[in-house]
Amino acid sequence: MIKLSYDVNDYRRQISEAVNDGDCIIELGCHTGNTSKVILQNDVKLIALDNSPEASKEMDKLDLTFINADVRLHDTLSEVFKITQKCDILAIDLGGGYHPDTVFKVFYIWSSTFKPKHTFIRNRGLVEFYNSISEAKGDYKSNDGFLDSYKDSGIPPQIKEFDLWTPMLKK
Secondary structure: OEEEOOOOOHHHHHHHHHHOOOOOOEEOOOOOOOOHHOOOOOOOOEEEEEOOOHHHHHOOOOOEEEEEEEOOOOHHHHHHHHHOOOOOEEOOOOOOOOHHHHHHHHHHHHHHHOOOOOOEEEOHHHHHHHHHHOOOOOOOOOOOOOOOOHHOOOOOOOOHHHHHHHHHHOO
């Protein structure tokens, strides 16, 4: 199941309704941990990532694995893959309202790698796109937290499109 929302309260409620004790959860864009705290109300393994300078101090106070890194980088994906090769829930909140193209690329790469049962995405641009569709042709539907057409792809190689996001990502 993939759920898309913009309101942060809806996003957190959707996640809390899906979390079960024992789940492995990857949270992309945890910032200072407000959603993480909701997730941690259950007995879970939480791997939270954010590259903002405010994140480290707050996330170090919580019982989780925190990685201060850019989720658009292949090295970051590889680092998490060394910790776990699968997750039950993938939660993505990368700025809430901005850059739907980036959010979708991150969703595609991370979900096709970790094959979550459930994915929750908070992004205004994707909600607006979804709500603006008047007709969709083709019978494509995925019932898990990743796109079914990429279920057997494994960890994807670094894609060339990463170079287009920002010059700061180039080494």
